[in-house]
Structure formats: structure tokens, C-alpha cells
Amino acid sequence: MPFVEPVLIPHDGPPDVALWRVDIAFDASLNDAAFASLSNDERNRARAFYRHEDTLRFATVRAALREQIASRLGISARAVSFSADANRRPQLADSVALDFNVSHAGAYGLIAMSAVRRVGVDIEERNDKFDWRSITALTLAATETVWIAQQLDPGEQRAAFYDAWVAKEALVKTTGVGIARGLQHLTVLPRESAAVTLRDPVPDDMHELAACWIAAPDAYAACVAWSTATIAR
Template identity: 35%
Template sequence: MWLAAPTDLKLLPYDVHIWRIDLERPEPELQALEATLSSDEIARARRFYFQQHQQRFIAGRGILRAILGRYLGVEPQAVRFEYEPRGKPILGDTYIHSGLSFNLSHSQDLAVCAVSINRVIGVDIEYIRSVSDVEALAKRFFSPREYAVVRSLPPQQQQKVFFRYWTCKEAYLKATGVGLVQLEQVEISLTPEEPAKLTTDEQWSLIELLPADNYVGAVAVEGFELDLKCWQY
């Protein structure tokens, strides 16, 4: 599923490109990636208490710049970002008119970047970890129908389904720039055997991802007729 990207990378109107990024990079590469970051990104990295979290942030933002630079035909350090009111990064400066839309998500030592053109896009991944109060969280953040699905499952299935719901909701909310404040207002239809569907907005496509063992993810894209390609950075 995750292939090496071609050297002549092209993004057509129906394309959705998903990049899988290993955030554990060797020190020389981290230094090279840090050199491409802006001063505010470096300051943000320094605010992380643990060095591992600093390094993962540097890897994620540096590789994001490298990926976007390939589409824009510029060096990574030339990429400029602006931020929407709730913090979603978008391309800024002269690149705001490129039509390129992107979103980045990370969990543990893995990140995914979703890219499209002239379509709003959002992506989320989560490492499936043990959540002791999964039913209580589902009752708080999910719709009654979603909560009923989680509650009906045996414990060994509840965790994965919970995170499937979560990533699908967050991918859509990240795409729209709303944030988690409306998590319970986004309704998803899924079962352990059936893929997810977004039932609260029929103008969007929702695609679940399997980034790696013990991870789940989802990408939400405005519109339909998509050609999904998954690249390994």
C-alpha cells in the first residue's frame, strides 16, 4: 500500500496523496531538517520538555516542508505558513494561491501528511493504546448511536472501534478548521466489519487508513471521485 513516490511527482485534480512519515530520524538528518525550519518553528520545538518530542516535531515539520516543496517546486525553507483561527496551518505568502491543500497528523513515532489540490482536506492518525474508561469517553464525545455501537462490542474490539470513530471525526473537523469542540456533532457510521461513512455531511469523502500495526487513521476530503495514492517518505 505504501509505495516510493515517483521523482516526477504530479498532483491532479482528483488526486489525494497520503505520505507516511517515520519520525525517528538519525541525528545528521534531524540537523538538516532543523536548518529548514522558521524561527517560530524552532522556538516551538524548544518548548517541548523531552528531547524525543523535540526531535519528532523537527522531523515532522521539516519533512512536511520537504514534501510541500516538491509539489511547489521550491526548497523546503522557502515554504511559508499561515494559521487559521484554531491553529490549522495553511500555505501563506505567494503560495496561498497555489491551490495546494495539506494536513499533518502524528501519533507516537509516526506521522501522516495528506495533500490535495483545490479540495479542503484533513487527516488524523492514532496509536491504539489501552483506554480504561473507553465507554465513558464514548458516551461523552460520541452520538448516542455511536456510543451504542461501542458499548455493544466485546472489550477486545472496543478500543480499536473507539479510535476509528475518533480519527474519522477529527479528520473531518481538522479539514473544516473547527477543532474538537464539535466532536459529538459529527456522526460516523461504522462497524468492526464495515468501513466508516460520514453521515452528517454528504458532500465529503471519508477514507480510513492503516498506517502501521496498532495504528488507525482517516482522511476527510471535500467532494468525491478521488484517486488515492499512498507514499512512503
């Protein structure tokens, strides 16, 4: 399997935020040369997934992430080393020169990266077989649930739910703070444009964050978020 080159995606966020889409090849194998840069730990994590599809999602996005970081830092992809911060958010082990975040679902992955600010990204597949209403209490604020039920027709409700889900995931992944509190404590609906509007009350740890929804493949929703303050060096 040749390495699949990530596709650079345009968005309405700051120009220093780079965003790529990664296409997952499900006929690949972990033994393929495309995954040669993965560490032993990453290979073990990939093999631990029950489904082959999940193995390839993780391995493909991680390999693509290594290539993009290596290109920025001028090192080999194999030499990239990861660790986790106090919020268990992945980061570079030996450098604060880049911040990054990844997400994958279905046949696609996303990578966000910036040299000057924190970033978060999320992509979800709008699966018609998934009962999205079963997790609204964990995902939506009460006002969002009411708005979806009263203002949207059935054909629009699923899309609105996924818009809220990816926006909130991208925002909390930007810092790793707020995940334990739950997505239902953020309010982003109704959606008025590509820009995500965090509606009152805005949690204290979300005041310096922004986000925008991005163009996603058919049957997917996606969002990228970033800190409005730059990273201290």
C-alpha cells in the first residue's frame, strides 16, 4: 500500500491552522510500508482494536500525522515522539513547536495543526441506523433539544444533532478541559453560519476558543476549533 497523501482542506479559521483529510484504505495491512513509521506501541494499540476497520483508521491517521509533523520539523516520521499532557491530550514529547489534533470516523480522518495556537477537530458519520436521540441527554443542552424538536422537520433534525456534536467535540478537544463535565454544558445551536457561536452561558474554560464547521464528505459532519490566544513559548 503506497502512502495516501492527505488532502489539504480550506476553512474559515486562522491561516496558521492547517487542516487535512485522510482517506482510509480498508484493504491495507499493518505490514504495508505506509505504516513503517509507527512505533511498537502504536502497532500494539492498532492491533488491540476488535475490528480491522478501526485498526486501519487509527494506523492510517497516526501515520499521516507523523508525516505532517516530520515535514514541519525536518525530521524523519519514525523519529516523531508523542506524550500526553495533564489532561491526557496527545502532544509532542520533545517540542512545543506544534499543536495538533486528530479525529476519524467511517472512511475518513482529519488532522488539524498549528504552530501558534491549540487546535481541535472532529468528524462524525451521520449513520442512518444510529439512534441519535438516545444520546441527546449526553450531547445536547436542553434548549438545543427543544429547538431541534420544535423548529426543524425530521429531515433536518439528524443533521443539526451531528452539527452540534462535532462542534462541541472539536471545542473540548482543543484543550482537553471540560470533557468530564460533558458536552451538554455547551450550547452551539441554532446554527446560523459556518462560524460556531458559543451561546450563553459560556463555561470559563471556553471563552478563548472559536470554531467553524467545515465542508465534509456526503453523510459526514465535521468541525475545527482553535484557541484565540496564541501558545506561550
